[in-house]
Each structure stands twice: as C-alpha cells, then as structure tokens.
Amino acid sequence: MIKLCGFALSNYYNKVKFVLLEHGIAFEEVLVLPSQDDAVLAHSPLGKVPYLQTEDGDLCESQCIVEYLAARFPDKAIFSADPWQAAKEREMIMFVDVHLELTVRNLYKEAFFGGSVSDATKGRVEKLLAQHIAGFGRIAKFGPYLCGERFGVADTAGYVSLPLVGMATQAIYGRDFLLEAGIDWKSYVKTVGARPAAQRVTEDRKAYIAATRSA
Structure with a gap:
C-alpha cells in the first residue's frame, strides 16, 4: 500500500x-x-x-x-481528460504553490510561529505578492472553483494554501492581500470545504494542532 x-x-x-x-x-x-x-x-x-x-x-x-x-x-481522472484543460490545471497549481505560497512562506516565521522577519524581507515579499496576486487574479475563475464550474485538482492546492496567503499578509501588514485584490478566498474555501475529502483534511489538521498543544 x-x-x-x-x-x-x-x-x-x-x-x-x-x-x-x-x-x-x-x-x-x-x-x-x-x-x-x-x-x-x-x-x-x-x-x-x-x-x-x-x-x-x-x-x-x-x-x-x-x-x-x-x-x-x-x-x-485526477487531471482533466482534455489536454488544454489539464495544462490549465497545472498552470493554476504552479501559481498557487510557487508564485503565491512559496513567496508568502518567507513571512511564516513571524506570522505564525512567534519569530521575526526583517523589514527588507517584508518589503521584498510585499512587492512580489502585489505582482503575483494580480497575475493570479487574471487566470483564476472562481466560478466557483479555480478553473471554472467544476471542482478539479487545482482546488486541492487552492484549498490548503490560499488561506495561508490571506492570514499571513493580514498578520504582517495589517491587511489581507487577497481580499484587498478582490479575491474572496474565504467563500472559496467554504465551497471546497463542503466536500467530504476536504472536511477530513481539515478535521485531521485541527486534531493534530490540538494534540500538539496538549502534549
């Protein structure tokens, strides 16, 4: 197995x-x-x-x-059977994983773990995210899913990472960069979160956090 x-x-x-x-x-x-x-x-x-x-x-x-x-x-059928749609799903995952999440990850030490991040890093990340979020907004459909009307593999990336972008920027800069750009990630996460698989992922994450805090 x-x-x-x-x-x-x-x-x-x-x-x-x-x-x-x-x-x-x-x-x-x-x-x-x-x-x-x-x-x-x-x-x-x-x-x-x-x-x-x-x-x-x-x-x-x-x-x-x-x-x-x-x-x-x-x-x-993890990816779409249509070659173009499958390529667009991969493109979307790249935007979420690399251009958004890996960029904002530079802030996590201070945003989530009690450490500190230099002003230089904050300034660099802010400039990059402004460009990357604008680009993401040009291709993400939110119809209601990232690639359109149907749930797809790109949404497995969006569901777990978009909240981190919103929460980290809110914590560091005092404003949620996604919401500020008109990207309602909270409604999106609520929609995807109705799926049983998403609920299981979330429940297990919360259980892990609770177990870690009580240890």
Whole structure:
C-alpha cells in the first residue's frame, strides 16, 4: 500500500492527502516531521515532507507525487481528460504553490510561529505578492472553483494554501492581500470545504494542532 509520510499541519502534505481521499486511492499515513536526520534523509533528499513510499521506492515534492498518482491511476481522472484543460490545471497549481505560497512562506516565521522577519524581507515579499496576486487574479475563475464550474485538482492546492496567503499578509501588514485584490478566498474555501475529502483534511489538521498543544 502507498504510504504518505508527513504531518497534518503541512499544507503540501494536505494537498496530496486531499487528492488521495478525493479519488478513493488507498493509502496509509505515517507521521514524519521535517528533519535532517539520516533516517529521514534516506527517504527525502532534503529532509522535507511530504514524501510517498511505494513498492518502487520513495518520491518527494507534492506536485511530483500528484503527477505520479495521476499516471499510476489513470482511471481516477485526477487531471482533466482534455489536454488544454489539464495544462490549465497545472498552470493554476504552479501559481498557487510557487508564485503565491512559496513567496508568502518567507513571512511564516513571524506570522505564525512567534519569530521575526526583517523589514527588507517584508518589503521584498510585499512587492512580489502585489505582482503575483494580480497575475493570479487574471487566470483564476472562481466560478466557483479555480478553473471554472467544476471542482478539479487545482482546488486541492487552492484549498490548503490560499488561506495561508490571506492570514499571513493580514498578520504582517495589517491587511489581507487577497481580499484587498478582490479575491474572496474565504467563500472559496467554504465551497471546497463542503466536500467530504476536504472536511477530513481539515478535521485531521485541527486534531493534530490540538494534540500538539496538549502534549
């Protein structure tokens, strides 16, 4: 059986988990925290999560894992059958994962974990996000899903990462950059969150947070 290794606070772990649950692919969860220990590096070259364990070996990076699942389980139709639409789904995921989430990730230390981020970093991230969010707004349809009327694989990325963009910018700059740009991510997350797979992801994340705080 496929093993998904990571922890429920990770949005990229939850992205893969959402795909697995949404498409009814059997898997086992294995709790693994990011680490530079040899035991983790033996499976994930940079010590990051998530990574997938399969009968063929280990695979890291969330989007590579999603692509593998789509190829291994073609009957699940993880991506659209139409080549153009599938390409647009991949484009959307790239915008969410790279241009939005990885940019705003530079703020997490202060926004969520009690640390501090330099003014230079804040200024650089603010300029980048202004460009990236504007670009995202040009391609995201929110009709009500990212790529249009139908839920798709891009929404597994949007659901777990767009809230982080909104919350982090609110915490650091005193304003939610997404809402300010007219992107109502809260309504979007509510719509996607009605799906059973999304509810399971959210419930498990909240349970993990509660367990961590009480430990």
